[in-house]
Amino acid sequence: MCDSVENLPPLRDIIRDNDLRATKALGQNFLCDLNLTRKIARHADIQLNDHVIEIGPGPGGLTRGILLEGGQNLTAIEFDARAVRALQSLDEASGERLNLIHGDALKDDTMKYGDDGTRKIVANLPYNIATPLLIGWLKQIHAYGADAYQSITVMVQKEVAERMCATDNTKQYGRLGVLCQWLCDARICFDVPASAFVPPPKVTSSIIQLIPKKRNDDIAFEVIEKLTENAFGQRRKTIRQSLKKYKDTVEATGIDNSQRAENLSISDFLNIAKHMS
Numbered sequence: 001m002c003d004s005v006e007n008l009p010p011l012r013d014i015i016r017d018n019d020l021r022a023t024k025a026l027g028q029n030f031l032c033d034l035n036l037t038r039k040i041a042r043h044a045d046i047q048l049n050d051h052v053i054e055i056g057p058g059p060g061g062l063t064r065g066i067l068l069e070g071g072q073n074l075t076a077i078e079f080d081a082r083a084v085r086a087l088q089s090l091d092e093a094s095g096e097r098l099n100l101i102h103g104d105a106l107k108d109d110t111m112k113y114g115d116d117g118t119r120k121i122v123a124n125l126p127y128n129i130a131t132p133l134l135i136g137w138l139k140q141i142h143a144y145g146a147d148a149y150q151s152i153t154v155m156v157q158k159e160v161a162e163r164m165c166a167t168d169n170t171k172q173y174g175r176l177g178v179l180c181q182w183l184c185d186a187r188i189c190f191d192v193p194a195s196a197f198v199p200p201p202k203v204t205s206s207i208i209q210l211i212p213k214k215r216n217d218d219i220a221f222e223v224i225e226k227l228t229e230n231a232f233g234q235r236r237k238t239i240r241q242s243l244k245k246y247k248d249t250v251e252a253t254g255i256d257n258s259q260r261a262e263n264l265s266i267s268d269f270l271n272i273a274k275h276m277s
Contacts, residue, residue: 051114
């Protein structure tokens with residue numbers, strides 16, 4: 001089947017023949033360099049029994065990369081009907097290895113694809129829904145444990161990737177970084193220049209990988225979500241002001257309330273959350 005995928009027309013021809021112009025409203029920027037898409041797939045370390053889930057395949061650049069790097073069970077969820085039509089030749093060439101879904105990834109439950117311990121998300125995320133998707137997957141990891149997904153390997157704007165990996169006492173550190181690193185080990189794999197896309201965006205992108213880890217707390221996701229929302233929603237203020245409604249709780253932890261949210265470690269936020277519970 002790899003030969004069938006390799007022998008498909010070039011991606012630029014697929015885009016042209018199907019009049020698949022990237023639209024800003026859908027956050028679309030297409031990757032056409034198969035060397036790059038195969039590199040992304042290799043970073044996901046796809047094994048024989050893995051069930052790979054891709055969001056927004058577009059013309060199928062990363063989809064091809066995943067299949068060419070050994071993907072045997074791939075579910076690709078595409079919202080754009082034009083892209084679904086453009087993917088038909090790839091769907092046929094891949095045989096039973098590709099399950100192409102015409103649907104909305106924000107509404108679809110990706111946990112229904114594959115079994116615990118087999119799922120890997122690999123995707124070039126549409127810019128306009130990247131953060132909601134990530135938060136949704138983090139909620140699933142919190143609810144179902146570290147086996148919900150083996151890994152999440154996705155492309156996002158570089159500034160988003162930096163926020164996901166940021167440590168305390170940095171400008172990039174915020175709510176997303178606390179949530180990601182509370183539940184996962186996060187690392188930036190490599191950057192992708194704007195010139196790699198059709199059309200080229202105005203920003204640099206990064207491939208980031210999240211590996212879910214086991215938790216040793218019973219803190220509700222909503223507690224951390226609300227706490228960090230309040231703390232970083234007024235990040236120029238000290239937590240004496242931004243967490244005023246939690247004044248007694250913060251005092252009970254012994255944390256200095258003259259600090260700003262960016263000065264608090266993830267452990268500090270978890271400590272406050274435990275006292276809230």
